Amino acid sequence: MAFKLNPLVATLAAALALSAVSASAVTLRVGNQGDALSMDPHSLNESLQISVVENVYETLVTRDANFKLAPLLATSWKQTAPTVWRFELRKGVKFHDGTPFTADDVIFSYERAKGDGSDMKSYVGQFKEIKKINDHTIDIITNAPFPIVPELITHWAIMSKKWCEDNQATKPVDRRKGIENAASFRANGTGPFRVRERQPTVRTTFSRNGNYWGKIPGNVDEVIFSVIGNDATRVAAMMSGELDVMEPVPVQDVERLKANDKLKVLQGPELRAIFLGMDQKRDELLFSNVKGKNPFKDIRVRKAFYQAIDIETIKSRVMRGAATPLALMYPPQVNGYPADLAKRLPFDVEASKKLLAEAGYPNGFEVKMNCPNDRYVNDAEICQAVAANLAKVGVKINLEAETKGTYFPKILSRNTSFYMLGWTASTVDAHNVMYPILSTPGDGGRGQFNLGSYSNPKVDELTDKVASETDQKKRNEMIREAMKIHQDDVGHLPLHQQALNWAAKKNIELVQFPDNGMAWKFITVK
Template identity: 70%
Template sequence: MKFKTHLIAAAALCAAAVSVQAQTVRIANQGDSLSMDPHSLNESLQLSVTGNVYEALVGRNKDLSVAPGLATSWKQTSPTVWRFELRKGVLFHDGTPFTADDVVFSFARTQVDGSDMKSYTNDFKEVRKINDHTVEIETKAPFPILPDVISLVYIMSKKWCETNQATRPVDRRKGVENAASFRANGTGPYRLRERQPNVRTTFIRNGAYWGKIDGNVQEVVFTPIGNDATRVAALLSGEIDVMEPVPVQDIDKVNGSANAKVLVAPELRTIFLGMDQKRDELLYSSVKGKNPFKDKRVRQAFYQAIDIEGIQKTVMRGASKPTALMVGPGINGFVADMNKRLPFDPEASKKLLADAGYPQGFEVTMNCPNDRYVNDARICQTVAANLARVGVKINLAAETKGTYFPKILRRDTSFYLLGWTPGTYDAHNALNALMACVDDKGAGQFNLGAYCNPEVDKLTRAIQSETDKPKRNKMIVDAFKAHADDVGHLPLHQQSLAWGVQKNVDLVQLADNFMPFKWISVKKSGA
């Protein structure tokens, strides 16, 4: 009998161990979230990670439609005023109650120097407190898509930020850090337990969370693994449970393994190249006294020198869709009929360069991340090789995103690669952030080459306030056409998502490449 009791006890211990193991998920990415500050960098990975700790007034459902978040409801009380009723009984992770004061503070925080979220709130006239659980947002002009726009503007605790000298966001351009870089105090379903930048970040389930957590995960261990082969090996060995991205060349290998699989789907992100079109003399170039990128013929020559079909076939192995637009399918305002690229034509490229006064080409530095997008460094290498064939010598500067983003966000670049997913899932976001003339309020905040066309600007402002959908969509077409006619940027492709997961893991793969921990479950061994 005693022996039997020991067996039962041992079995119980094993079951408990399996249960604990099943409630931990280990996630690896090729790069790290650069900060825990939700306003310091408008980058999908950082917003995805911090979005498990912090929340916005408006959230997203599994189909990316808007859902109540820290606001339970909202309505327009006039063409330029939105009223939001705030959720009651919500606590920040330190136990402080969430109120309207935190909302007013957080929106103001997005507009100060150092914030990377200005483009989401640049057209706000005032955010005001009506009472502890009601706020109004007044905009400078009618803004019918405002709830969609603020779904990535996360709310911070006013009291916590003041206590920890973190009332301003950390400035990624200057390398300045503060308490919000390494610590976090949100209202979200997970709490930050440990932060070791570029090594490991650990989150634990928030037992006092106001909402429903569908998954069973109690602990999330997030680890950056930059080397593709090491990351794949960790998945195949069971060392990690989820990885992103799976290199396109390893998808079949992972799918052929016993315990892991790859989830592949289209992503809303567009990968493109930008050029400095503002400086009178181009930096990091052999051309002195002028800026060749100010000449449309040069921009078009670069465009037509790029073999995008070759990139799709050899670099992306079919896991991309070449594009002529700065937004892709799935974004409101995308028009398939407009998505026709200029032809790949090196001879036409050479003639355009000669006509612009550069018959022998010229030399310029290209900035590129090597751990942010799918095969980003290889894409840049291929673009450099393409341009070499028409006489342009590219000095490729590929680096980790930790140093890459601060550099290009300072506009310390002549030619760069960037990816963009409109956080509103609407074309206005790309127009306002990427193509609008740069101002000090947030318009054109990621228009890092300072492209400027007053007609595009005028249309962008009109699109923001237009409520008639057919009329609005026609304006979007006109704005995209004007930008394309200018060759304002060089769109490349939409990349595909490829997440590697253990077969005992259930999660939701969103087209914006966000990964909510609250929708992840790990099945028990043998289940």
């Protein structure tokens, strides 16, 4: 049976063809449901954004094809004192504009990442200062002993001091305020790919960096990254051969793509927890019919919401089995996972109703729920299911699902009462959840993504102790204690760990990282 190309796919095909560099260039055509919202690597701590821009910008330390720590812009590192890490920087590296990479760029990038507008503060917030020893040696000095500094900085990108100064981009683009600058649309990294043409929310074209300092294992000369928000259109483009790689594969289409003898589907657990957060700070919610008080300050209400969610039905019907329900804020693959706390509160409609009545809401109440519709796997559908679940206990959810381009600025400025968020522990360690997500919001990126401002002083204290503890047994005990406190507080509502589903042509060799990162330098088109 012949496959009929629909008009939207035909339009995409024409656009992709126009973007080709030459007949001999090896082109990789990638389709995604969303876009990197900026080319500024310090502007948004979001996995797709990081995945895209890290092909252009580089970090001191990276993950290799086996997801193990590996040198990148730093050739080596060692702890010279309890609070001092010395990094030897790679010599002979140049930014795309030809400017040499030196220690000054690292120090500039540190100041930029910790400054106003940065969404990457939690990666450098543990640092007291960075000292320049010479042009290719620095010392990172931490506020307290911090044994996982190399793991922490695998997503802290280094920018050119000179380029940022010349282009009035010394401060990051603040996604909360909608401010843009030169770094939003152009880029000057040290990475294996350069930005050639940027059309936000439509398509961005990247070219191989012919002057790259290192060896690029793959053979891709250019990458055309296309945004195809409609699932059916994206799948049709993959099925017709107009795309080489796509992610995510809609869970309902996995088997259909697997059945295509020209395609393969790459699957695996992602290090991401999907959860719901609630404003627990304001005395009155911004978006609720309850006036004069905040229902989410009452643990009985938070627990009622938790027990109203039918997570198994969400898993089977919404996620088609491509999810693992969670009782904690990170999955078992993350260091410091307390397996004995892995049991969720039971789904119990009657218990939920009773809790709401005890809290003074026998007939429930109304609240707005903010949700993205193009960021996580079936995100809007999950929120719709949660809304339907809560309706059964008398809670009316006014669901506002929108593109992440407007969603993230809204919730990152805490302009929300009830929201969805996904979080990947980029260090593969529990501290990378405790510090940015569970800690009371404060300086240095502490609690930067704790958007409902959950707060428990004991969790904050344990977070600080976990950061500097080197005895793994003691450290795990402290992590467990903090997780138990947060769990008993019902600080957030954990939902599930989503599965990774990518599709690729069978002639494409690529590496699927568990944090959903896609490094184009590892891709080979046969």
